Amino acid sequence: MIGxxxxxxxxxxxxxxxxxxxxxxxxxxxPLMSGSNFVHGIVLVGAMVALGQAHTGLEKWIGFFGVLxxxxxAVGGYAVTERMLEMFKASGAKRKxxxx
Amino acid sequence: MVLNAAAVIQVSYLLTAFLFIxxxxxxxxxxxxxxxxxxxxxxxxxxxxxTFLYPGLSNYGLxxxxxIIGGVIAWVSGRRVxxxxxxxxxxxxxxxxxxxxxxxxxxxxxxGEQTSMSVATLAVVxxxxxxxxxxxxxxxxxxLQGLIKRSIRFKGQQLLNVLILxxxxxxxxLVASGTNDTALVVTGLFALALILGLSxxxxxxxxxxxxxxxxxxxxxxxxxxxxxxxxxxxxxxxAGTVVGSAGTLLTQLMARAMNRSxxxxxxxxxxxxxxVAAGGTVAGSMKPIEAADVGVMxxxxxxxxxxxxxxxxxxQAQHKVWELCQLLIDRGxxxxxxxxxxxxxxxxxxxxxLAEAGVPYDLIADLDEINAEFETADVALIIGANDVVNxxxxxxxxxxxxxxxxxxxDKAKNVVVIKRGQGAGFSGIENALFYLDNxxxxxxDGQAAVGQLIQAVKxx
Numbered sequence: 001m002i003g004x005x006x007x008x009x010x011x012x013x014x015x016x017x018x019x020x021x022x023x024x025x026x027x028x029x030x031p032l033m034s035g036s037n038f039v040h041g042i043v044l045v046g047a048m049v050a051l052g053q054a055h056t057g058l059e060k061w062i063g064f065f066g067v068l069x070x071x072x073x074a075v076g077g078y079a080v081t082e083r084m085l086e087m088f089k090a091s092g093a094k095r096k097x098x099x100x
Numbered sequence: 101m102v103l104n105a106a107a108v109i110q111v112s113y114l115l116t117a118f119l120f121i122x123x124x125x126x127x128x129x130x131x132x133x134x135x136x137x138x139x140x141x142x143x144x145x146x147x148x149x150x151t152f153l154y155p156g157l158s159n160y161g162l163x164x165x166x167x168i169i170g171g172v173i174a175w176v177s178g179r180r181v182x183x184x185x186x187x188x189x190x191x192x193x194x195x196x197x198x199x200x201x202x203x204x205x206x207x208x209x210x211x212g213e214q215t216s217m218s219v220a221t222l223a224v225v226x227x228x229x230x231x232x233x234x235x236x237x238x239x240x241x242x243x244l245q246g247l248i249k250r251s252i253r254f255k256g257q258q259l260l261n262v263l264i265l266x267x268x269x270x271x272x273x274l275v276a277s278g279t280n281d282t283a284l285v286v287t288g289l290f291a292l293a294l295i296l297g298l299s300x301x302x303x304x305x306x307x308x309x310x311x312x313x314x315x316x317x318x319x320x321x322x323x324x325x326x327x328x329x330x331x332x333x334x335x336x337x338x339a340g341t342v343v344g345s346a347g348t349l350l351t352q353l354m355a356r357a358m359n360r361s362x363x364x365x366x367x368x369x370x371x372x373x374x375x376v377a378a379g380g381t382v383a384g385s386m387k388p389i390e391a392a393d394v395g396v397m398x399x400x401x402x403x404x405x406x407x408x409x410x411x412x413x414x415x416q417a418q419h420k421v422w423e424l425c426q427l428l429i430d431r432g433x434x435x436x437x438x439x440x441x442x443x444x445x446x447x448x449x450x451x452x453x454l455a456e457a458g459v460p461y462d463l464i465a466d467l468d469e470i471n472a473e474f475e476t477a478d479v480a481l482i483i484g485a486n487d488v489v490n491x492x493x494x495x496x497x498x499x500x501x502x503x504x505x506x507x508x509x510d511k512a513k514n515v516v517v518i519k520r521g522q523g524a525g526f527s528g529i530e531n532a533l534f535y536l537d538n539x540x541x542x543x544x545d546g547q548a549a550v551g552q553l554i555q556a557v558k559x560x
Contacts, residue, residue: 003218006329006337013325013338016121017345024128026441026466029350030448034190035127036346037317039120039140041193042339043200043324044167045113045151046331050207051166052157059207060159064166066203071170073197074148078141079178080189085127085134087455 031088034081041074105153112150113335119143120339124346130461147335170196183456184413187446188244191313194320195237201230201323202290208330209275209286217276219330224272226326228293233319235297240313243306252302258367261299268292304366307487310446311354311365318347357441357467357505389540391549394481394516395556401478403434405470407509408450409443411484411520415546418457421483424550425459427557437463438470438480438507440488471508480512482533484519484546490531501529515539518549 024032047070051063123140126132148167152160174193181189205227209220242248271289279285304312321343328336355362398404406425412418425435437459443450451464465473474480482489489509492499509515510533517534519541533539542549 009334009337010325010341013341014345017124017342017347018349020121020124020342021128021346021349025130026439027448027451027461027464028128028130028133029354029441030186030190030446030452031133032124032127032448033314033317033347033350033446034186035124035137035140036321036343036350037190037194037197038137038144039124039339040197040317040321040324040343041144042116042120042147042336043197043204043320043327044144045147046204046324046327046333046336047200048148048151048163048167049154049157049331049333050204051163052154052159054159054207056210059210060162062203062206062210063159064162066200066207067163067166068170069196069203070200071167072174073193073200074144074174075171076174076178076189076193076196078137078144079175080181080186080193081127081137082141083179084183084186084452084455085137087452088130088133088461 038077044070116143116147117338198233230323231293232297239301384535391552399560409485417546420550422457474511480509
């Protein structure tokens with residue numbers, strides 16, 4: 001990628017992140033932090049490429065470790081975010097206490 | 101064929117970036133939040149599958165085995181963890197992401213075939229940030245999980261941290277400018293970065309962990325973006341940058357809610373159990389009350405405001421609290437929940453617990469909405485909250501929490517505090533609210549005390 005184009009992407013993405021979250025109500029802070037934690041699990045694709053191009057034993061070990069950690073980030077982040085958001089219901093859909 | 105695969109991959113990554121941003125946008129409104137994670141999840145699935153087509157990859161077996169091991173462990177732990185333990189799980193998963201970014205940097209730097217100095221510099225910076233986020237998040241996890249009880253502080257600690265950072269940057273500059281002993285220098289670089297994460301996080305008290313986790317979340321995003329530049333991967337650049345900026349904003353919002361600057365959180369060593377001497381002595385005495393009397397008081401009230409805090413989370417009392425509220429609502433009492441932005445161990449921690457118990461989110465109000473309503477409330481019921489309702493934050497300039505926005509529970513006609521014992525709160529500051537004339541203390545474990553209140557209201 002040409003350097004300056006990458007910088008444009010960086011700048012626009014930074015503004016996007018700021019705008020997307022700017023009006024979030026406090027009740028969604030934890031789920032949103034968890035959700036953004038899941039989104040940076042995209043590091044998985046980078047770790048896959050790093051391991052896929054590794055040659056020496058050391059590179060393979062580190063790459064393996066990286067893919068393992070990244071998969072944990074992505075999968076774990078999804079699991080906890082989904083569990084938290086599953087519980088957001090308006091009064092229309094009341095559940096009995098302790099039913100879960 | 102190779103060219104086609106590359107084009108398909110680029111288009112798929114574009115789609116992933118779109119799905120991530122839409123997902124985050126939907127997650128920032130309660131109505132659409134649940135679908136937001138599905139959008140983002142679809143983006144992740146697309147990106148992961150398409151990456152197997154990446155030209156020139158080998159080691160497919162290793163990749164699949166690593167994904168399965170990491171994924172299964174994380175899935176099982178993520179599904180099983182109790183809602184009260186969510187904050188430390190987020191810290192843990194975030195640390196794993198930081199570690200992965202550092203691992204990418206390590207693989208690239210050990211190989212040492214960077215095309216330009218700017219690429220090597222980005223790899224170094226992303227690697228340092230990722231490693232700091234990795235070890236720092238693990239410490240945050242340990243503290244919240246109760247594995248690390250003490251905060252380690254000594255004179256000259258900040259100076260030492262600065263020296264470690266300078267050392268890491270120096271080694272990084274050596275790597276970026278090309279050195280003969282690459283392997284040795286790269287190893288030293290990562291060792292210093294990991295130590296820096298430990299020594300930065302160890303002195304910070306448990307009460308400040310929400311801010312710290314949020315900060316490390318933003319840092320991991322940034323590290324991912326930098327490694328995205330190294331690997332020429334647009335999906336990583338966009339997703340990492342979006343998380344980096346969103347996480348920075350969230351961190352600022354949280355620090356502001358505590359009336360502290362980020363630097364103050366990171367470097368003052370405040371926010372630890374019993375670490376701070378009380379600002380001043382408080383006159384008066386705490387007046388106990390029986391559950392039966394509280395039951396009558398609430399049953400005949402017009403309006404009750406509940407203020408939950410970390411004590412409710414520890415006692416797992418949220419289901420009982422909602423049961424109590426439903427009894428009151430059936431009697432025609434108006435019930436509201438007042439949530440301080442930093443109640444619990446994460447912003448919104450209380451909301452998640454209340455949602456788990458089935459409390460509709462429209463009964464839940466945040467600080468700005470609810471503070472005017474305390475004056476019209478007959479009863480403010482405080483369950484395991486302390487510093488966030490301490491009126492000295494408004495009145496006592498010598499107090500460390502002076503200026504922090506608080507819930508004005510003291511303005512209610514009657515205040516009932518459910519508390520395990522007479523000790524001071526998480527910050528070690530005496531709470532003047534407990535000594536007011538209109539305050540009564542109901543001693544006991546949160547769950548047991550609320551259970552008694554349920555019986556008392558039923559008996560009315």
